[in-house]
Amino acid sequence: MAYNRSDVSDANIQRKLTGTWVVDMTHDVRGTNIIHSDGHFEAQVSGIPDCANITTEGTLFAKNGILIETVTKFSPTNTSVPFVLHGHIIRLDDNELVVNWDNVPNRTVTTSRKVER
Secondary structure, X not given: OOOOHHHOOHHHHHHHHOEEEEEEEEOOEEEEXXXXXXXXXXXXXXXXXXXXXXXXXXXXXXXXXEEEEEEEEXXXXXXXXXXXXXXXXXXXXXXXEEEEEOOOOXXXXXXXXXXXX
């Protein structure tokens, strides 16, 4: 089912975001994002060859149907925080979230699956 912004309020988007989401990036690289009902999140990327796990924290809110992710902690020490990412929801249901992130190099599209509510 395709996402139709006119059918979904920001509050409903926020409710659907709450839970644990997993994105399988490449080979053994996996991201896990735990989003709480208040918008706070903790995320971890693991499986990057020759690299420690990357951890992030911040908030993720829907505003006018757009996801706004504010990262307040980011484990690589050479990255300044806070920084903000904006994502356009392509699809969102109880099991899948597909987002096109605007200010990520090459406008990255991520597909996450919900593994815990």
